Amino acid sequence: MTNRKRVSPVLTSPMLTRPMLALGVVFLASSFAFGQGAAEPKPLMAEQFFKNVQVLKGIPVDEFMSTMGFFSAALGYSCENCHEGNTWDDYISDTRQKKRMARGMVAMVNTINRNFFAGRQVVTCYSCHHGGEVPRVTPDLTALYSSPSEEAPDIVKTAAGGPTAEQIFAQYTQAIGGAQKLAAITSLVAKGFAVGYGLDVDKDPVEIYAKVTGERVTIVHGAAGVSTNSYDGKVAWLAGPQIAGPNLQVPVLSLSGQELEGAKVDAEFFFPGKAKPAVAQWKVGTSTEIGDDDVQVLQGTSAGGVLATLYFNAETHLLQRSVRYTNSPVGRIPTRVDYSDYREVAGVKIPFKWTVTWLDGRQSFEMTDMQANSTIDAGKFTKPPAR
Numbered sequence: 209m210t211n212r213k214r215v216s217p218v219l220t221s222p223m224l225t226r227p228m229l230a231l232g233v234v235f236l237a238s239s240f241a242f243g244q245g246a247a248e249p250k251p252l253m254a255e256q257f258f259k260n261v262q263v264l265k266g267i268p269v270d271e272f273m274s275t276m277g278f279f280s281a282a283l284g285y286s287c288e289n290c291h292e293g294n295t296w297d298d299y300i301s302d303t304r305q306k307k308r309m310a311r312g313m314v315a316m317v318n319t320i321n322r323n324f325f326a327g328r329q330v331v332t333c334y335s336c337h338h339g340g341e342v343p344r345v346t347p348d349l350t351a352l353y354s355s356p357s358e359e360a361p362d363i364v365k366t367a368a369g370g371p372t373a374e375q376i377f378a379q380y381t382q383a384i385g386g387a388q389k390l391a392a393i394t395s396l397v398a399k400g401f402a403v404g405y406g407l408d409v410d411k412d413p414v415e416i417y418a419k420v421t422g423e424r425v426t427i428v429h430g431a432a433g434v435s436t437n438s439y440d441g442k443v444a445w446l447a448g449p450q451i452a453g454p455n456l457q458v459p460v461l462s463l464s465g466q467e468l469e470g471a472k473v474d475a476e477f478f479f480p481g482k483a484k485p486a487v488a489q490w491k492v493g494t495s496t497e498i499g500d501d502d503v504q505v506l507q508g509t510s511a512g513g514v515l516a517t518l519y520f521n522a523e524t525h526l527l528q529r530s531v532r533y534t535n536s537p538v539g540r541i542p543t544r545v546d547y548s549d550y551r552e553v554a555g556v557k558i559p560f561k562w563t564v565t566w567l568d569g570r571q572s573f574e575m576t577d578m579q580a581n582s583t584i585d586a587g588k589f590t591k592p593p594a595r
């Protein structure tokens with residue numbers, strides 16, 4: 209069983225592989241040592257925390273772990289291809305040649321981008337590897353004469369002549385029930401199930417609480433215990449049961465930097481009508497397709513620097529997909545949400561199903577009940593003390 213294929217069955221956050229949680233335990237302990245307690249703990253840098261960091265310096269611990277996810281996805285690897293096993297000692301060790309090779313590749317990529325592309329991050333591990341270990345040298349004749357692969361570009365080209373972003377949002381607002389009904393919703397309480405992929409196909413009961421002011425918490429009742437993923441308007445954190453390995457209890461893991469900004473954008477995209485203000489200036493891209501559906505494309509960057517793309521169904525005008533990207537030293541890290549099964553809640557159409565896809569996993573959510581404007585205890589979003 210590999211870490212990459214077997215993603216945590218209960219946590220909803222991307223990038224939370226089991227080893228990351230294992231490290232989260234120690235991370236927490238040391239963030240206390242670094243004087244946590246102020247409202248916003250200072251992010252702990254990779255080189256302060258990890259034992260053998262030679263090239264990926266100057267980034268927070270959670271971004272370092274996202275980078276590991278990027279390596280794995282770009283090469284079609286599991287963590288074990290570069291690390292002997294999944295104990296911390298295995299991660300520290302340099303015994304695997306592939307790990308040493310990866311360091312050299314980071315330096316190579318940085319040199320290429322600096323010398324040929326004015327430092328823009330346009331060449332990444334994925335540019336050459338494309339999900340495989342050894343990049344191809346010769347154009348493949350079979351691939352050349354079959355239909356082109358459907359990889360959507362991450363940076364959207366501005367299209368002229370079509371509807372403006374303002375018009376696309378207006379159509380969406382109209383389609384979900386109109387500005388007045390939308391404005392009347394100040395909170396949502398949803399209940400349903402979370403379903404994992406691959407080996408983790410358990411249907412776990414889930415509760416979600418969200419407020420128009422930005423707070424959101426997802427609580428999954430998994431077989432191993434309760435997992436929480438929360439953004440309280442300022443701080444994002446995750447808490448989970450014993451899924452990190454034997455004898456490892458994971459109390460609370462705070463997110464920082466781009467991971468925190470990503471959690472904020474996730475909460476904004478979840479609440480109907482909040483996607484528009486999440487980004488100051490949306491640009492309209494060329495319309496494209498998702499499966500058989502024509503979609504209109506909007507892209508922009510949040511105040512916190514998170515690049516995001518929205519896909520609206522051209523016929524129903526409902527939001528069909530959102531993708532948000534966080535930065536890492538080796539490339540952009542995508543998290544995608546596909547929305548479906550829109551149903552009315554207090555006169556506003558809200559998706560009852562969505563699937564979250566990230567570099568090392570996928571999880572689906574199916575709501576059975578959603579209530580607008582019930583009172584939510586503020587404590588629901590509060591970060592619990594580390595036990």
Ligand code: HEC
Pocket residue numbers: 211212225227228231257258259260261262263264265276277279280283285286287288289290291299300306307308310311
């Ligand atoms: C393509 C090879 C590659 C893959 C795949 C990979 N890593 Fe790494 N990993 C590295 C390299 C290289 C370093 C050292 C980075 C440096 O020196 O700056 C590292 C360092 C680490 C460290 C820091 C250990 C320490 O204390 O010094 C951890 C933890 C880690 N990796 C976890 C993972 C996990 C978890 C995965 C799977 C999600 C993974 N890695 C996948 C190459 C890889």
Ligand code: HEC
Pocket residue numbers: 279283306307309310313314317331332333334335336337341342343538
């Ligand atoms: C400019 C193209 C290019 C880019 C960009 C690139 N690589 Fe490579 N990489 C190669 C080639 C070519 C090989 C095979 C070398 C050989 O066959 O000797 C390779 C081999 C490797 C291997 C060894 C695979 C094996 O066979 O054991 C690792 C690990 C690796 N790359 C990691 C990375 C990582 C991590 C990144 C991003 C930081 C990256 N590469 C970016 C071209 C690239």
